Amino acid sequence: MKILIADDSRVMRQIVIRTLRQAGYDDHDIVEAEDGADALAKVGSESPDLILSDWNMPNMTGIECLQALRAQGSAVPFGFVTSEGSAEMREKAANAGALFLIAKPFTEDTFREHLDGVIA
Template sequence: MKILVADDSRVMRQIVIRTLRQAGRGGHDIVEAQDGQEALDLVRSEAPDLVLSDWNMPEMNGIDVLTSLRASGSQVAFGFVTSEGSEEMRARAAQAGAAFLIAKPFTPEAFGEALAGIGL
Protein backbone atom coordinates (compact mmCIF):
# COMPACT_ATOMS: atom_id res chain seq x y z
CA MET A 1 0.00 0.00 0.00
CA LYS A 2 1.17 3.53 -0.77
CA ILE A 3 0.43 6.30 1.75
CA LEU A 4 0.80 10.03 1.13
CA VAL A 5 1.49 12.07 4.28
CA ALA A 6 0.85 15.79 3.74
CA ASP A 7 1.87 18.30 6.41
CA ASP A 8 3.85 21.52 6.24
CA SER A 9 5.89 20.41 9.26
CA ARG A 10 8.62 17.89 8.44
CA VAL A 11 8.69 16.85 12.10
CA MET A 12 4.95 16.19 12.11
CA ARG A 13 5.23 14.11 8.92
CA GLN A 14 7.86 11.98 10.67
CA ILE A 15 5.65 11.63 13.76
CA VAL A 16 2.72 10.49 11.61
CA ILE A 17 4.93 7.94 9.83
CA ARG A 18 6.31 6.66 13.15
CA THR A 19 2.78 6.39 14.57
CA LEU A 20 1.67 4.41 11.52
CA ARG A 21 4.49 1.95 12.22
CA GLN A 22 3.49 1.75 15.89
CA ALA A 23 -0.08 1.02 14.77
CA GLY A 24 1.17 -1.98 12.80
CA ARG A 25 1.08 -0.18 9.45
CA GLY A 26 4.82 -0.18 8.78
CA GLY A 27 6.34 -1.48 5.58
CA HIS A 28 4.19 0.61 3.27
CA ASP A 29 5.52 2.95 0.61
CA ILE A 30 5.40 6.46 2.06
CA VAL A 31 5.29 9.63 -0.03
CA GLU A 32 5.55 13.04 1.65
CA ALA A 33 4.13 16.43 0.68
CA GLN A 34 4.98 19.70 2.41
CA ASP A 35 1.93 21.67 1.26
CA GLY A 36 -1.50 21.18 -0.21
CA GLN A 37 -0.56 21.84 -3.83
CA GLU A 38 2.26 19.30 -3.66
CA ALA A 39 -0.16 16.80 -2.09
CA LEU A 40 -2.63 17.28 -4.94
CA ASP A 41 0.13 16.87 -7.53
CA LEU A 42 1.47 13.73 -5.81
CA VAL A 43 -1.96 12.09 -5.65
CA ARG A 44 -2.15 12.48 -9.40
CA SER A 45 1.41 11.27 -10.11
CA GLU A 46 1.90 8.64 -7.38
CA ALA A 47 -1.65 7.21 -7.08
CA PRO A 48 -1.52 6.50 -3.32
CA ASP A 49 -4.05 4.22 -1.66
CA LEU A 50 -4.44 6.58 1.29
CA VAL A 51 -3.86 10.29 1.95
CA LEU A 52 -3.23 11.50 5.50
CA SER A 53 -3.40 15.28 5.43
CA ASP A 54 -3.09 18.19 7.80
CA TRP A 55 -5.91 20.71 7.53
CA ASN A 56 -3.91 23.96 7.65
CA MET A 57 -1.11 24.08 5.09
CA PRO A 58 0.35 26.71 2.75
CA GLU A 59 -0.49 26.89 -0.96
CA MET A 60 -3.71 24.92 -0.49
CA ASN A 61 -5.32 23.70 2.72
CA GLY A 62 -6.31 20.09 3.28
CA ILE A 63 -10.04 20.57 2.77
CA ASP A 64 -9.36 22.24 -0.60
CA VAL A 65 -7.10 19.32 -1.57
CA LEU A 66 -9.90 16.88 -0.73
CA THR A 67 -12.53 18.95 -2.54
CA SER A 68 -10.31 19.17 -5.64
CA LEU A 69 -9.67 15.44 -5.60
CA ARG A 70 -13.37 14.59 -5.31
CA ALA A 71 -14.27 17.13 -8.02
CA SER A 72 -11.78 15.43 -10.36
CA GLY A 73 -13.36 12.03 -9.70
CA SER A 74 -10.67 10.69 -7.37
CA GLN A 75 -12.00 8.38 -4.68
CA VAL A 76 -8.66 7.87 -2.90
CA ALA A 77 -9.13 7.14 0.82
CA PHE A 78 -8.53 10.45 2.60
CA GLY A 79 -8.17 11.21 6.29
CA PHE A 80 -7.20 14.29 8.24
CA VAL A 81 -4.54 14.33 10.94
CA THR A 82 -4.84 17.81 12.39
CA SER A 83 -4.90 19.91 15.52
CA GLU A 84 -8.43 20.98 14.67
CA GLY A 85 -10.92 18.48 16.05
CA SER A 86 -14.16 20.42 16.55
CA GLU A 87 -17.49 18.86 15.62
CA GLU A 88 -17.89 21.52 12.92
CA MET A 89 -14.58 20.56 11.31
CA ARG A 90 -15.40 16.85 11.57
CA ALA A 91 -18.71 17.53 9.84
CA ARG A 92 -17.02 19.58 7.09
CA ALA A 93 -14.46 16.83 6.56
CA ALA A 94 -17.11 14.12 6.34
CA GLN A 95 -19.28 16.20 4.02
CA ALA A 96 -16.30 16.74 1.68
CA GLY A 97 -15.63 12.99 1.57
CA ALA A 98 -13.02 12.37 4.26
CA ALA A 99 -13.09 8.92 5.84
CA PHE A 100 -11.92 10.18 9.24
CA LEU A 101 -10.36 13.02 11.20
CA ILE A 102 -7.74 12.22 13.83
CA ALA A 103 -7.03 15.14 16.18
CA LYS A 104 -3.53 15.84 17.50
CA PRO A 105 -2.23 14.65 19.89
CA PHE A 106 -2.96 11.17 18.60
CA THR A 107 -2.13 7.59 19.48
CA PRO A 108 -1.25 4.50 17.47
CA GLU A 109 -4.61 3.11 18.58
CA ALA A 110 -6.43 6.08 17.01
CA PHE A 111 -4.67 5.36 13.71
CA GLY A 112 -5.40 1.65 13.96
CA GLU A 113 -9.10 2.25 14.60
CA ALA A 114 -9.45 4.84 11.83
CA LEU A 115 -7.70 2.67 9.24
CA ALA A 116 -9.57 -0.48 10.28
CA GLY A 117 -12.81 1.51 9.95
CA ILE A 118 -12.12 1.99 6.24
CA GLY A 119 -10.81 -1.50 5.64
CA LEU A 120 -7.10 -0.68 5.49
Protein backbone atom coordinates (compact mmCIF):
# COMPACT_ATOMS: atom_id res chain seq x y z
CA MET A 1 0.00 0.00 0.00
CA LYS A 2 1.26 3.50 -0.82
CA ILE A 3 0.59 6.22 1.78
CA LEU A 4 1.00 9.92 0.97
CA ILE A 5 1.81 12.08 3.99
CA ALA A 6 1.20 15.81 3.51
CA ASP A 7 2.49 18.25 6.11
CA ASP A 8 4.47 21.46 5.74
CA SER A 9 6.54 20.45 8.78
CA ARG A 10 9.30 17.99 7.92
CA VAL A 11 9.60 16.98 11.55
CA MET A 12 5.87 16.24 11.74
CA ARG A 13 6.08 14.09 8.60
CA GLN A 14 8.86 12.13 10.35
CA ILE A 15 6.72 11.79 13.49
CA VAL A 16 3.73 10.55 11.45
CA ILE A 17 5.95 7.98 9.68
CA ARG A 18 7.44 6.88 13.01
CA THR A 19 3.98 6.56 14.60
CA LEU A 20 2.72 4.51 11.65
CA ARG A 21 5.61 2.09 12.22
CA GLN A 22 5.03 1.99 15.99
CA ALA A 23 1.35 1.25 15.34
CA GLY A 24 2.38 -1.74 13.26
CA TYR A 25 1.91 -0.28 9.77
CA ASP A 26 5.54 -0.68 8.81
CA ASP A 27 5.37 -2.45 5.50
CA HIS A 28 4.10 0.32 3.26
CA ASP A 29 5.55 2.74 0.74
CA ILE A 30 5.61 6.31 1.99
CA VAL A 31 5.47 9.39 -0.20
CA GLU A 32 5.85 12.86 1.35
CA ALA A 33 4.27 16.14 0.27
CA GLU A 34 5.10 19.54 1.76
CA ASP A 35 1.72 21.21 1.28
CA GLY A 36 -1.71 20.66 -0.25
CA ALA A 37 -0.63 21.66 -3.75
CA ASP A 38 2.27 19.21 -3.64
CA ALA A 39 -0.10 16.51 -2.37
CA LEU A 40 -2.56 17.20 -5.18
CA ALA A 41 0.23 16.90 -7.77
CA LYS A 42 1.54 13.69 -6.18
CA VAL A 43 -1.87 12.05 -6.23
CA GLY A 44 -1.55 12.35 -10.01
CA SER A 45 2.05 11.19 -10.26
CA GLU A 46 2.22 8.62 -7.43
CA SER A 47 -1.34 7.22 -7.25
CA PRO A 48 -1.35 6.71 -3.46
CA ASP A 49 -3.83 4.37 -1.80
CA LEU A 50 -4.30 6.64 1.22
CA ILE A 51 -3.59 10.28 2.07
CA LEU A 52 -2.80 11.45 5.61
CA SER A 53 -2.85 15.24 5.54
CA ASP A 54 -2.33 18.19 7.84
CA TRP A 55 -5.02 20.89 7.71
CA ASN A 56 -3.16 24.22 7.95
CA MET A 57 -0.51 24.44 5.26
CA PRO A 58 0.77 27.23 3.03
CA ASN A 59 -0.10 27.34 -0.70
CA MET A 60 -3.03 24.95 -0.36
CA THR A 61 -4.62 23.73 2.87
CA GLY A 62 -5.55 20.12 3.48
CA ILE A 63 -9.27 20.78 3.12
CA GLU A 64 -8.70 22.64 -0.16
CA CYS A 65 -6.67 19.68 -1.39
CA LEU A 66 -9.46 17.27 -0.44
CA GLN A 67 -12.09 19.43 -2.12
CA ALA A 68 -9.95 19.69 -5.28
CA LEU A 69 -9.50 15.92 -5.36
CA ARG A 70 -13.21 15.25 -5.01
CA ALA A 71 -13.97 17.91 -7.65
CA GLN A 72 -11.63 16.05 -10.01
CA GLY A 73 -13.51 12.84 -9.33
CA SER A 74 -10.78 11.26 -7.20
CA ALA A 75 -12.11 9.01 -4.46
CA VAL A 76 -8.71 8.29 -2.89
CA PRO A 77 -9.18 7.63 0.86
CA PHE A 78 -8.24 10.80 2.75
CA GLY A 79 -7.75 11.39 6.48
CA PHE A 80 -6.57 14.41 8.43
CA VAL A 81 -3.73 14.40 10.97
CA THR A 82 -4.00 17.89 12.37
CA SER A 83 -3.90 20.12 15.41
CA GLU A 84 -7.40 21.27 14.40
CA GLY A 85 -9.40 18.80 16.49
CA SER A 86 -12.51 20.81 17.37
CA ALA A 87 -16.02 19.48 16.69
CA GLU A 88 -16.46 22.18 14.05
CA MET A 89 -13.37 21.05 12.13
CA ARG A 90 -14.35 17.39 12.41
CA GLU A 91 -17.72 18.22 10.87
CA LYS A 92 -16.08 20.22 8.06
CA ALA A 93 -13.70 17.34 7.37
CA ALA A 94 -16.49 14.75 7.27
CA ASN A 95 -18.65 16.95 5.03
CA ALA A 96 -15.77 17.30 2.57
CA GLY A 97 -15.38 13.52 2.41
CA ALA A 98 -12.59 12.77 4.89
CA LEU A 99 -12.67 9.29 6.40
CA PHE A 100 -11.34 10.41 9.78
CA LEU A 101 -9.56 13.16 11.64
CA ILE A 102 -6.69 12.33 13.98
CA ALA A 103 -6.00 15.26 16.28
CA LYS A 104 -2.47 16.15 17.31
CA PRO A 105 -1.13 15.23 19.79
CA PHE A 106 -1.68 11.59 18.90
CA THR A 107 -0.33 8.23 20.03
CA GLU A 108 0.16 4.93 18.21
CA ASP A 109 -3.13 3.81 19.80
CA THR A 110 -4.93 6.75 18.17
CA PHE A 111 -3.46 5.71 14.83
CA ARG A 112 -4.61 2.10 15.27
CA GLU A 113 -8.07 3.23 16.31
CA HIS A 114 -8.55 5.21 13.08
CA LEU A 115 -6.48 3.21 10.63
CA ASP A 116 -7.45 -0.38 11.36
CA GLY A 117 -9.67 -1.35 8.47
CA VAL A 118 -8.34 1.51 6.32
CA ILE A 119 -4.78 0.24 5.94
CA ALA A 120 -4.77 -3.32 4.66
